[in-house]
Every structure is written in C-alpha cells, then in structure tokens.
Amino acid sequence: MTHKATQITSPTKPSEILLHLGPQHPLQPGPFLLDLKIEGETIKEAELKIGYIHKGMEKVFEDRTYIQILPLADRICYLASNSNNDVYCRGVEELLGIEPTERAKYLRVITNELCRIQSHLLGIGEYTTDVGFLTMFLYMIREREGVVSLLEAITGSRLNHNYARFGGVANDLPPGYKEMALKTLGELKKLVKSHDEMMSSDSIYLSRTKGVGVLTAKQAGELGVAGPPLRASGVEYDLRRMEPYLVYNELDFKVITQTDGDVFSRVKVRLLEILESIYIIEQCLDQIPSGPYKQDVMPYITRPKSGEVYSRIEDPRGEMGMYIISDGSDKPYRFRIRGPAFATAQALPPLLIGSYVADVAAIAASMDSCTSEVDR
C-alpha cells in the first residue's frame, strides 16, 4: 500500500474529473471533504480532508480538572459517549491507584454494551440509507429508541451519559430495571434477527454489498484499522477478550468474526455483535452483585501522582485509547485521544480506489466513521 494514490493530483486527461464530496454531503453526518478523481464512474485517486469541526479537545482537556473532563470526554463522539467516559475513568483510576467497586464494574459493562448496541444500530441504519434503503434506517432508529431509553433510565441522559466516575458510577440501577431491560432486549433480539433475514435474503442488497470494498486481513492490519472492519476480515482482535477489563473475563461471549472482509461482512459483524451484546447484558443482569456502586468519598478535586497511563477499550467502532500524562497537579499535563474512527477514516481512501462512485457511500458507511471523533 503506497501513499501515492491517497494524494489527489489534478486531472491529466479530459475524461477525468475531480469530484468533491463535501464538506456538506449527505454521505455522512458531519462535515468532511472527500476528493475523488474519477474517470467515468471509476475512482482513480481519493483523498480525505478532515478538520472542519476540529475542537481542539486535547488542548481543552489540559485546561480542565480531572472531574471536569468527565462530561467533556463524552462529547468526543456522542455515539460512543459511554465508552469514552469509561476509558477515561479507567485511565485516571490507574493513575490514582484505585479500583472500581464490583457492582460498578458490572454497571459499566451493562452501559458499555447498551452503548455498543445503539451505536451499531445507528451505524447499520446510516449504512442502509447509503444503499438507498430508507425503510431499514427508520426501523433501526425505531429499535434504537428502546435501547437509548434503557440507557437513559440508568444514566439520566439519552446521548451524553456522563455515567462513569473514578472508582464507581453515578447512579444505581432504578427499581424494576431488570424486567424492563429483558423485555426490551428480548424484543430487540427478535427484530434484529428479522432484519438480518430481510437484508441477507434480498438479492438487490446482496449484489450491492457482496464483494464490494474488500479488505483482506493483511491489508486491514497494514491500514491499522480495528473493531468491526478488522473482525469482518477474520482477525479475532477484540480488546474485551485480548485485554479483559472490568469483568469481561467472568462473562461468556464470542468474538464475532466474518471471513470475507467486504461491506456485507462488516454489517453482518455489527448485527451479530448486537445479539452478542444482548447476551452479555443478560448475564450481567443475572450476576450483578449488591454493594456500593461508588466510592464513599469522592473529592471534587483529584490530584493523581505524576505518571502516565495508556488505557484502551473496545469502543463500538474499534480501539479507543487515551494517553494521559499527569504531573501531579489537578489537571492533566498531556491528554492524547487515539480514536478508532480516526484510524478507520485514514483507511478509507485506499479502500475506495478502483471502486465505483456509487459504492463510495456503501464503503464509507460500512466503515462507520464518526467525523466528530476524527476531528476531536
């Protein structure tokens, strides 16, 4: 894989044109500019230009106390807000040398998995609109509402949950939560299976997705992607299994993989992961111990001893890492966010080369990137 084809050059032949997708384009929510050099409908070169909503979060975080970063870490990407919050908390907990309570660990796993489900549902939904299947998008949104309501019932907010705390979580489960969750998730399981059947039996859908945007395991590793796009290529790389954090080593779950590495497999991985996450949540609801859900005392100013930590988590989109350097004060000295969507976005242009303009939407959406997190 060379860097050459991912830099756009001006057209040399009269049959080539430059097509600018973006900065405002219905391909993805969020601004980005995808420059394509096309000949007919075939893509010769592609370059992704980002930074339209650069928020300078890394700089902002250097100017906030550790507690104040909590709600801001949510806003790196609203679809993975709970995971972002959790990975940040685990980083600071490691710096502080504390451990979350047992109940809090389970609660975090539950919210993380709910977060994964809703992110995958929206990811698949966006993808299906990009192949012109608006109905499926609305079904996914309908299903997602129930999951988001489950998250809201625990955390108090629908999108930016701000749930994890150093050594615990913000709220306990509300009464009657288990019955509510099992009912919603049971229905969701049925619906997801029906949608899976609907998509994989449709010959138009199959012809749009099978063999499109193929990423072999070797290429995927070379491009540095992680998460569902990598697992769709057959690499069993899941941090929940690889580096079991929280209570994942006590839970029974499969790492979902597919072998083809095309658009279809990437969506299939997400669909199956939804079912797997439901299974994890059911186990958690059964096993969750009673006890405190947060530390007895949580001072409003936290001063970890100086040091550094790199904590990472299996985000819905891949590997989310945070590298925090503390100098002993109440604010981090350096805060580095290694977003999964950044890595997938970088891998997008080489994947597009040689495919058709009509497949750009399908391939880009199947990578499930998030502009907010790419730009940070």
Place this chain on the structure above:
Amino acid sequence: MVLKNLHLTLRNVYTKSVTRLYPEEIMDLPDAFRGQQHLDKEKCVGCGICSQICPNDVIEIVKSGKWYPQFDNGHCMFCGLCVEFCPNGALSMTKHFELASWTREGTIYSPDQLAAPNKAELEGRTGGYKK
C-alpha cells in the same frame, strides 16, 4: 429474492406507528432524568463548589439575600456534576426540559427562579402525559 422484503414491510403497515406527536405528547422520563436544576434555599450554604466544578462556567454565585448560585442555562450541558458534588444536597435536577427562550437573558435563572416550584411538574409535563 426481493419478495421477503415486500412481505415484511407490508406486515409493518399493520403495526402501530411509533411517532410521538411531540408538543402534545411527552415521552416517559425516568427518575434519573437530568433537566433543569432546582435549588433548595434552606440547604444551600453558598459554598461555591458547584461553580468551581462546572466545566462550562455556567454557575455564578450571586447575592440575593444570602449567597446563592445563579445558572446560565444557555451554555449548560446538563452533566449533573454540580448536583452530584453539592455537599448539602441543596441542588437537584428536575424533569423540566423545555428551556428555550427568545432572549439570552431568558436563559439565565436566578436563585429565586431556581427555588420556585418546578414548572414541568406544575403543568404535568413530566412524561406519560396524554392529551
């Protein structure tokens, strides 16, 4: 083939639509919901921890009789940290979320407004409300 799609989508015609007609119908809000803040003037000691912890500088401690917090909800992100770290439990979050205003001043809530009985509860707009 495409027949399964046709069948399943047609079946969906007979299910109930999920759209909520928003201004008339409000969804069920859970107890943990984070809406507008409510201030209990009896409990507040004016320590200012809420204003220090706020990531967005929403809270200002002003003098109205005693020292109380004043909220500028125009840039509040309803993270709930002020409520959580209030040492006396004087702050709480209500289910009132319809906070739009025509002016910038309209989003600033003085201690008296925060301490007044909650508007959402008065109007019964806290979820599960059917016309």
Place this chain on the structure above:
Amino acid sequence: MGVIDIIMDSLVFIFAGNPFAPWIRGILGGLVIGGVFGGALVMVYLERKFLGDIQSRIGPNRVGGRFGLLQLIADAIKLFTKEDIIPARADKWLFIGAPIVALTSGFLMVAVLPFDLLVIKGNEYAIAVSRMDISILYLEAVSGLAVFGLFMAGWGSGSKYSMLAGFRNIAKMIGYEVPLGVSIISVAVMAHSLDIVEIVEAQSSIWFIIAQPLGFVIFGIALLADLGRIPFDQTEAEEELIAGWATEYSGMRWGLAFFAEYFHAVVGALIVSLIFLGGWNGLPIIGNLGLPGVIWVLFKTIMVIMIFIWIRGALPRLRIDQVSDLGWKVLLPLALLNLVWATIIGLMWA
C-alpha cells in the same frame, strides 16, 4: 408563419380520429390533464402516508386536520415563496427549460390515454383527447422525450453531480427503452392492434397480465427504471449525487421538476392499468358491477401507484452498472422470449 402552422398541423394530427366535436375535445383535454395533475397530487400524498405506515411513522399530520390533507398546499406555498436561484455557471436556458420539457412530455402522453369507450347508436366514442390508430407507438415516442428534460437539467446546471446524473440517466434510458418497447409490442401483437382502445377491448375476456405474466414483469421493471423510482433511482441517489439532476434547482423550479416525476409516475400507472390490467373492463369474474369505466381505470391506477410506493419502501437501490446489466443481459432476452410467446398465443387466438 411556419411555427404556427406546424403547431396547428400537429394539433390536427393529435385530434384526428376522435368523433367528438372540437370544443368537447378541448374540454376533455383540460379535464384529463387536470385529472392527471390531481392524480399526481394524490400520489404525493399517498406516498407520504403509505410510506409512513411502512416505516412506522405517521406522515403528514398537522396541516389540514389529523390526516394532513392540506400539507401539499402548504408545501406549494413554501416552494412558491422560496428564492429562485440560477447558478452562475449554469446554461440558463437549458436550466430553465429542463423541468418544462420533462413535464411537457408527460402532458403529451396523456393526450392518447383513453378512460372509457362509449358505444352510442353504433358509434364508438372513446373518452380520450385523441384516438389514434397508432397511439401506442406515439406513446413510446413521446415517453422518450422525458430523458431530454433530465439531460438538459444535468448538463445545464453546470454541476458535476448533475452531469453524472445526466450520464446515468442516458445510460439507463437506452438500456430500458428497448425492453419496454418490446414488451409493449408483445401486447400489441396479442391484441392485433396498435390502438390502446382496442388493446383494452381485447382484454374483455382475459387480461394481458394473465396472458403474458412475463411481459408484465418486464414492463413493470422497465417502467420503474424509466420513472427513476427505487430501486432504479440512481439519477438522484442522495448519498452519492446529492439530488442528482435536481441538485441545483430551488424553489418552484425544483417543485416543477419534482412534480414532473410524479406526473410521469401517474401516467405510467395509467398505462399499466390500461394495457395489462384490463382498463375499464372491471375485474375478472365479477365484471364491472355497472360502474362507469372511468372509475375502474382510476381504481386500478391507484392500486398500481400503491404498489410503486410499496416497492419504494421495501427495496434498496441498485448500482448503475448493475442496472445496465439487468436491462441488457436479463430483461432484453426475456422480452424477446415474451414476444415469441405473445406471437404464438396471438396467432392461436386469431
């Protein structure tokens, strides 16, 4: 001099063969165009409501009572009051002309569509603006004009998205006019006539959908492709080409372009109900129940429109190269096969 003569000549040509007095035909023409116009409005409303049902939504529900009956009027007012923008790099006359051409081709098609056949004192009176011996040929010729409108829009907008959509449109049209034409010819062969009125009359015993189901499927697919509805809406694929050929249009000009599409869809549904679903012949077995033929034609048209909407709700979009593949490699051979079948059956009937 010359232009007016040509127009008059073509009018005479269009109105030839209809026994009604000219003023009746004039009124009829107005009524028919107005009716199809109204039909397009009904289709827009139905599409919103029925698609809403399919997608678990309500659809319009504010303007004009609970069912949003006046939503379209509100939309029209909105479109009229919006700013009309012509891009600086657009080819102005092509840009302005495109929606008009697209709509006009729809109007022209309506001219030969019959709605009923009255027999008074042994004379046949077709409820149509014009009754021609070769109306089906005329229909095919005129329907090909619509593509000019779309390509004018694609080229005249001066935008790459529109241009790509225009290219796609041409490719698609060339691929699908052929199976469309062949399946229409199969119908004509079976009915032993090129006149739509006689084609409908030929279905009094058996509908052509039953006599040649393959032809119906081919015609339906090719018609969907011609109309540019999902799964063949590559020319306005939102996620790739924004709105395709309509990207640069705004205000009422966009409204006109949008409306032209629905107008064409209604005309398409009318054609299906006439040449495959027996037109004014009522339903099989129960007959026409004494209702006027116009009612039956409208009923069948609405049913076909509902099927269009249903398909839109249920299927994803094909890619443009797959569309061409389907047209040339699958539909055309099948259409020819169907022609052979129609010829054999038609000879046996004769």
Place this chain on the structure above:
Amino acid sequence: MGDEQAAKQIIDKNIMIELSNNFPNAVSDVDVPSPNRAVARIDSSNVKEIMQFLLDNGFDHLSCISGVDYPPDKMEVVYHVTSYSGPLVITLKASIPRDDPNIDSLCDIYWNANWYERETYELYGIIFNDCPYLKVLLLPEDMEGEWPLRKDYAGYPNPT
C-alpha cells in the same frame, strides 16, 4: 485460552529484553509496569530500526503517535505499538530538542503512521523526515506554523 495468553505474555516480556539486547545504545529505561504495558526510552536517531525490529517480531499495529512538549528545551514523540495477537502495548518515547524538532518518519514501516505524523506536525511543529505527505491535517492551512498544542501557545490569531 488462559494458558495461551500467559505464554504469549511471557513472549511479550521477552521482547523488551530482546529489544534492549539488540539496541544496547538506543534503548534505555525499560520498564514493565503491568502485564499489558511496557515503556522504554529510545534514541531519536534509531527510531526506524527499532520499529522495523518490532514489526518483524509481530508488533504489527501502530496504535498512536503523540507529541509531548516539555519546555524549555525538550519535546517527546511517543509511539504506542501493539500487535493484533497479543495485549502488550509498548510505549516508546523519543526525546528531541525543542529548537530543532525532527525525527524520522515511520510511513515506510507502518502505513497508518501518516495521519498521526501529520497531526503531530501541525500541532507541535515536529518535522518527520522523509514523510511522503507532511502537511496540515486538522487545522486550517493558514494556521500552519502556529503549533497550537505547545505549552507556550498563546492563541490565534490574536493572543488572548
């Protein structure tokens, strides 16, 4: 699974010993704070050889490149390298002088280094030698040369 993982971790530990044996002059301060993390300092002139060595030994995933500013005289480029088959994350820190920050590019070794290098370049002004495409990524083009994440950055365009 458990045994395999334990075995893998032992191999992972060995990699740090091997690394310091292979590059005795370039690698220093090796530390393994937890089973899944390892930290070392490296010499900025040997980055490419060290990374090539790691890649050959199965560390095929470059997680992240970050810059850290230590005024007044030092900057650090921090590499997080891990593998698709094991949990160990190796953190390598290369110090470079603050008045002439440059270091070799890794684009030939890890394809995905490019964007991280561009980001570090625009935010810190660290030049990556031989990087095939070093220009601003996130910032607007007229902000090149501002290096906003340096500790002494005062604001743009008017210092606040």
